[in-house]
Amino acid sequence: MNVALEILVYGAVQSGVYAMLALGFSLIFGVAGVVNLAHTAFYMAGAYLIYTCVSLLGMGLPAALVCSVIVVGLCGLAVQRFAIRPLIESEYSVMMITVAIAFLVQEAVTVIFGPADRNVKGFIDQKLEVFGVVDIDSQRMLTLGVATVLIVALWFFINKTKQGKAVLAVAQDREGALFVGIDPWKIYLRVMFISAVLAGIAGAFIAPTLGARPHMWEHPLVKCFAIVILGGLGSIEGTILAAIILGFCEVVVSFLISSYLGELVALIMILGVLMVKPAGLMGRGAVR
């Protein structure tokens, strides 16, 4: 019984982080057709920025968060405007330049902070007891809360506001949107900003639990792939559902079998879905 409750709580936290990360990746693909392999580099940047602000510069937590998130968002804008836009016609070139950027960020971070793990002080330090039996640090619960709020906010933004409808319009038909006076380039920038900010926040909130290190972008990128492939690239609901499935599967496997095999879940999921149903749960066709 205890184990079941633990799986429930840790699975929910894991799913929340994954959803936050994968939504941005899925969104920019769905809207702009950009496979942004630098996506988790934003996540890493978020983690290192919060470390810099809190541990090195001694800023207060709210100021540090705002600073980190704004800087990550600006990086996202710069990447979209100066690296992706000139090459956007070729999806291969976009993948290559974004992977080069991710590599660049990794090396820059290694130079500045060194290859070792950097630990970030938790935002709140006490332990919590959920359901009376599950011990969990409150940092994780906070992350889950933030993820839930942001996901709901994003869903609301996309589906209910005029701006969000413009995003959907560009995703459906770029030329059509252009005809009714929506500038797709502006929308791409906006979506990239949202996507980078989501990744940056995920990185900032995960840093106290996992620490920050130069290779931290690799595994989450594979997780993002797994989620958007399972959920269907470019589908918000599918992405959230897939994040929950992956989060819980991983936690179940790690708890009951071995934490090494937990890492394999995502990979096997990717290959399985690609072989059986390449369009994902709710996606558009992968096989054109």
Added chain:
Amino acid sequence: MRRVPKEVLAFVIICGVMAPVPLVVESHYVINLIILCNIYAVFLASWDLLTGYTGQISFGHALFIGGGAYTAGLLNFYLKFPPLVTIPSGALIAAILGLALGIPSLRLRGPYLALATFSASAIPSVLVSTLWKYTGGEDGLYGIAPISFNVVNRYYLSLALMGVCCGIMSALARSSYGLVLQAIREDETAAMASGVDTRAYKLKTFVLSGFFAGLAGAFYCHNQMHVGTEELSLSLSILVVLMSVVGGIGTIIGPMFGGYLLILLNEGLRFIEDFRLVIYSGAVVIILLFLPRGLLPSVLELMRRTRGLVIKSPSPKVEAVRDSASGVDEPEAQRGLSCEPK
């Protein structure tokens, strides 16, 4: 007299130029570096055959390289098989991996294929960490038998490996087989409509690419006398992609050029130690943005334009490079005929 194909000639000339290097250069360090370049050249050429020519984008080439390296390493470490046996077995296993990855990949295109290769290549590295008792985990296995203790012998073996493998791939790319691969890259539907069994061609290319990458990977393992997770790592896959893109994909010789250039540049920048990888990846980003076709095709284009003005008598190596590149251009010109848009 039958004309010798330009590719074969080019590789004979390149090997001819590189052969006397150990006679001139004393430093073992430099020779070892060129051995590394030679091995990378095979990695890059095999990647280019799959991605540059056929358009089957692979972000997981480390799967083949590491597959070959670990096969050779484990066979040598546990069963004490000599390199003469382990290197071909490594290539064979990598070719099988190519088939195993190729079959599910037949249905996938574009970003989905990239994501699939990316993920597939992560599986063995997780397995290696999980089975650390047998594979040595992150540290890998030390004490693999070297191919030869003499560095000059190893140099000539690596040169032979590079010359033969890249020569074969280059000749393949130039042949009618390579032409079909380019047709698949440009428009697979049109290629099918012309009666090409694109599935068979794609599978063959996966197997060939895996074979050569595995061969070089196994050679690499014996050359380093060590096999470790870095040969399976995502970083290696990415490095292969970046080097090829810098050199100029779809030309076989371009990625090889990119490999030599970036490995030597990487060492040349050693005096600024910490910053070299930043400068290196920054340079890659800039080249991607401003010379999207890659360095070698751009340089050749520039030389063709200024020929007669600046370069009066090109050196044999330059001639060789240009010959092979113009050889690659010819099928490009024919492509429009064989493969009209749908």
